[in-house]
Amino acid sequence: MIYLDHNATTPVSPEVLRAMMPFFQDSFGNASSFYRPARTARAALEASREKVARCIGAAPQEIVFTGSGTESDNLAIRGVCRSFKGEGRHVITSSIEHHAVMKTCDDLEQQGFTITRLPVDSLGRVSPDDVRKSITPRTVLISIMTANNETGVIQPIEAISAVARERGIVFHTDAVQAFGKIPVKVDELGVDLLTISAHKVYGPKGVGALYIRKGTTIAPVITGGKHERGIRAGTENIPAIVGFAQAAETAVQHLGEESVRVAKLRDLLETAIREKIENVQINGSDAPRVPNTSSISFASVDGESILLHLDLRGICASTGSACATGSPQPSHVLSAMGLSHMQAQSAIRFSLGRENSREDVERTIEAVRETIEKLRGISSVQA
Amino acid sequence: MNEKKPDTELYDDPSDEDQETQPAQGPVLFYNDLVVDHFMNPRNVGEMPADEASGYALVGDPSCGDEMKLWIRVASDRIVDIRFKSFGCPGAIATSSMATTLALGKTLEEAAVLTDDDVIEALGGIPEDKKHCSLLGINALQKAINDYQLKKMMQHTEETDDLS
Numbered sequence: 241m242i243y244l245d246h247n248a249t250t251p252v253s254p255e256v257l258r259a260m261m262p263f264f265q266d267s268f269g270n271a272s273s274f275y276r277p278a279r280t281a282r283a284a285l286e287a288s289r290e291k292v293a294r295c296i297g298a299a300p301q302e303i304v305f306t307g308s309g310t311e312s313d314n315l316a317i318r319g320v321c322r323s324f325k326g327e328g329r330h331v332i333t334s335s336i337e338h339h340a341v342m343k344t345c346d347d348l349e350q351q352g353f354t355i356t357r358l359p360v361d362s363l364g365r366v367s368p369d370d371v372r373k374s375i376t377p378r379t380v381l382i383s384i385m386t387a388n389n390e391t392g393v394i395q396p397i398e399a400i401s402a403v404a405r406e407r408g409i410v411f412h413t414d415a416v417q418a419f420g421k422i423p424v425k426v427d428e429l430g431v432d433l434l435t436i437s438a439h440k441v442y443g444p445k446g447v448g449a450l451y452i453r454k455g456t457t458i459a460p461v462i463t464g465g466k467h468e469r470g471i472r473a474g475t476e477n478i479p480a481i482v483g484f485a486q487a488a489e490t491a492v493q494h495l496g497e498e499s500v501r502v503a504k505l506r507d508l509l510e511t512a513i514r515e516k517i518e519n520v521q522i523n524g525s526d527a528p529r530v531p532n533t534s535s536i537s538f539a540s541v542d543g544e545s546i547l548l549h550l551d552l553r554g555i556c557a558s559t560g561s562a563c564a565t566g567s568p569q570p571s572h573v574l575s576a577m578g579l580s581h582m583q584a585q586s587a588i589r590f591s592l593g594r595e596n597s598r599e600d601v602e603r604t605i606e607a608v609r610e611t612i613e614k615l616r617g618i619s620s621v622q623a
Numbered sequence: 624m625n626e627k628k629p630d631t632e633l634y635d636d637p638s639d640e641d642q643e644t645q646p647a648q649g650p651v652l653f654y655n656d657l658v659v660d661h662f663m664n665p666r667n668v669g670e671m672p673a674d675e676a677s678g679y680a681l682v683g684d685p686s687c688g689d690e691m692k693l694w695i696r697v698a699s700d701r702i703v704d705i706r707f708k709s710f711g712c713p714g715a716i717a718t719s720s721m722a723t724t725l726a727l728g729k730t731l732e733e734a735a736v737l738t739d740d741d742v743i744e745a746l747g748g749i750p751e752d753k754k755h756c757s758l759l760g761i762n763a764l765q766k767a768i769n770d771y772q773l774k775k776m777m778q779h780t781e782e783t784d785d786l787s
Contacts, residue, residue, distance in 0.1 A: 542689075544712040548654070548662060581686050618668050618716060620692040620708040621685045 242555045242600045246440070246593030247389050247417055247533060252483065253442040253594070259486040260444065263479040271476050272467065281478045288485035292449055295492045296434065297425035304450045304468045305481050309416040309437030310340035311462075312450040313383075315472065316412040316433040317344045319458035320381045321353060330354045330378040334366045334395075335576040337385055341414055342572075345383070354378070363527035364391050364577045368399035375407050382411045386418035386429070390573045390589055391524035392533025394422065401430030410456060416440055416448075420491035421499060421530040432456045436488070438480065442594065443487030447480035502592050503531035505601045509590060510534055512605040517612050519623045523574060523587060532592040535574070537583045538612050540621040546588050549611040555604055558589045582621075654713055657747050662713040665720035667727065669706040670694065678771030680763045689715045689756065693723070693763035697771055701730050707763070714753030718742050722760025735768055737761060 243251075252260075269278030271285045286300070293300045306312045321329065333345050335357045349355045356374045358366050366384055382404050387394045397413055404411035412433035415424050420441035426434055434451040438444055452458055452471070464473030491498075510522055519539035538546065543559035550557055559571070570584035579587070590604070616623050654662070671679075671694035678697065683690040689711030696704035705727045709719040721742050726734045739757040743749055749757060 540685075540710060542710065542712050542715075545662070545716060548659070548713045552659070552663065581688070585688060618665055618708060619710045620681075620690045621710045 242596070242604060244555060244557045244590045244592060244596065244600075244604065247392075247589065247591035248558055249439045249445065250442045250593055251595070252444055253487065253490065255490065256443055256483045256487045260479040260483040263482055267478075271478060272465065281476075284478055284482050285476055288481045291485035291489050292436075293451075295424075295488045296419070296436070296451060297427055298451050299454065301469075302426075302451055302454055304452060304471045305476060305484075306448045306450055306472055307446055307474075307477070309338075309414070309435050309440075309448040311472075312435035312437070312448040313338070313340040313412075313414055314344050315450050315458070315461050316435060316452075317341065317348070317381065317383055318461045319471075320410050320412070320433070320456075321348055322459040322461075323457045324380045329380045330356065330376050332356045332358065332371060332374050332379060332382045332384075334358045334360060334384050336360050336364060336366075336388055336390075336573045337383070338389055338414055338416070341383055341385065358384075360576050362578050364388060364393040364524040364573065365527055366395050366400070368396055368403055371400050372403045375403070375409065379407075379409050382409055384411075384413060386413045386415040386424065386434075387422070387530045387533075388524075388573060389417045390533075390571055390587075391527075391535045391577075392417070392529035392531075392591075393524040394418065394528045394530060397429045397431065404432075405430060417533075418530060420488070420495065421502075421532055423495065426451055426453065433458075438484035438487055441487045441491040444480045444483045447477055447484045449484070498594065499531045502596070505592050505596060505598060506532060506534050506590075508598070509592075509601050509605060510536070512602075513608060516605065516609045521583065523577065523579070534590045534592075535587055536590070537574075537579065537587040539583070539586060540619045540623040541586055541612060541615040543586055543588050545615055546586075546608075546611055549615070550604075550607055553607045555607055558591070559587060652750055654717070654750065654753075655747050658713070658717045658749055661717035661720040661724075661746065665707075665709075665716055667705050667707060667720065667723040670708060671696065671704070671706045675704075678767040678769075678774070680766035680770055682763045682766055683711070683759055685710050688712075689759055691715070691719050691759045691763045693719075693760075693767045695726070695764075695767045695771060697731065700732070702726050702728065702734055707760075709759065711759065712753065712756060714749055714756035715759050717746060718749070718757040719760040719763070721746050722757075722764055726764050731768055731771070734764060737764065 267277055267280040269281040271282040289300045289303050293303045345355045358370045360366055384395055384400055386397055401411050410432045413431045414435045416437045418424050419436040432453040437448040460471050462473050467473050521537040523535040570581050574584035676694040678695045680693045691709045694706045695702050705723045707719050707723050709716050725737055739761045742757045
């Protein structure tokens with residue numbers, strides 16, 4: 241199998257699994273309990289918090305562990321909005337956010353909030369100037385992703401956060417697709433809230449974190465016990481949190497060399513596909529991107545048809561975001577970039593990762609070339 | 624990622640025995656082997672020159688997700704040749720292929736009553752959210768038959784006009 245869908249999820253790495261194992265049966269205690277096995281769990285929880293905090297340049301007390309990236313996004317957006325009383329409040333976001341942010345904003349809109357969904361340019365970037373112009377006296381939150389899951393395009397977060405800070409508005413960024421691929425430091429980015437997730441960086445599924453800058457007011461979304469300083473109730477998933485910390489540490493440690501290696505493979509893939517196949521378009525390729533992601537439209541063929549061909553050859557890729565599989569609507573991200581329905585429908589996302597080799601990429605290039613030739617031979621539409 | 628798995632593993636259905644003993648459980652979630660086969664090796668793909676085609680149809684709209692072009696050649700009220708080209712998802716391509724397979728060799732009368740359910744049944748079912756795709760092949764077939772009959776009628780009228 242050649243797995244090229246690392247933006248969907250990654251395998252748990254051996255050292256992560258090893259780090260997690262003692263916390264299922266040996267040190268299984270509830271971190272809130274008094275006795276010794278519980279204290280081991282508590283110590284592991286706090287050590288993990290320190291590690292994750294260090295990875296993003298935060299203080300340990302600014303990290304809240306959650307059940308997923310989606311939950312972190314919900315906590316950030318709902319948590320900030322709930323801390324403001326009264327109706328008619330305003331949130332600024334973009335038209336290319338992950339569903340975790342997009343649907344949460346849709347829901348707030350139903351509850352009476354006003355939502356501004358900023359457009360992007362043809363390369364998939366939000367303009368900081370648009371953010372500035374959209375701010376009203378009622379704006380309570382800005383939420384713009386760090387890097388897009390479908391195209392890998394990196395947003396001008398520093399410039400947007402400067403606007404937010406100037407106007408005193410809380411700024412959240414979903415950094416799930418950026419973390420582990422490019423440096424993500426909260427002070428450099430200038431954000432107040434930042435979402436990361438373990439399973440995109442070779443950690444386990446079912447655990448995420450939200451960075452909450454000291455002094456940022458946020459109300460809990462999940463209520464119950466006093467876990468995570470009362471911001472996120474629920475017994476801490478210690479094995480997953482320990483795995484997350486290990487995964488984050490490894491990813492950040494090797495980021496420099498790994499991002500160069502993966503970027504070379506991605507560039508090889510794109511250069512060869514451009515050379516060998518006519519009428520292809522690499523979406524967002526002229527903007528700064530995370531090094532592993534490539535979104536390619538192949539004129540006159542359907543993305544899902546390409547996927548099935550590749551799947552039968554043991555190559556795993558994706559059309560747009562994994563959540564949208566089976567949905568007849570083309571990607572909202574590619575549509576927002578101005579692609580036609582057909583261009584968006586013909587797009588495939590390759591997202592490379594740690595275990596991919598040059599040989600994997602070379603085999604993929606050949607498989608894609610053959611697939612497109614075959615499908616174009618069947619297609620009623622001229623390429 | 625290092626373990627080698629056979630390429631076909633994902634599509635290895637349980638053996639026939641298992642299929643018989645297992646009751647139908649819930650909706651079909653993925654393409655079965657036959658659908659995959661018609662997708663990978665679609666039957667009757669191609670175009671037919673205008674002087675060979677008795678009927679032609681263009682259905683769907685690529686800007687809405689799928690499109691099909693279909694040509695039929697009719698002799699003695701029977702479909703003796705059929706060719707298609709399709710743009711769309713695996714479901715659209717497989718059902719296009721199966722529709723042409725069912726229609727080939729049938730009389731116009733027999734072909735005219737084929738339905739999308741016939742196509743789905745012949746394929747052994749397709750996933751629930753792909754059922755709309757199966758309309759493509761059948762719509763094209765009916766339209767191509769109509770096109771043939773219309774042409775024949777006009778030809779007949781012309782001939783009648785010539786005689787008078």
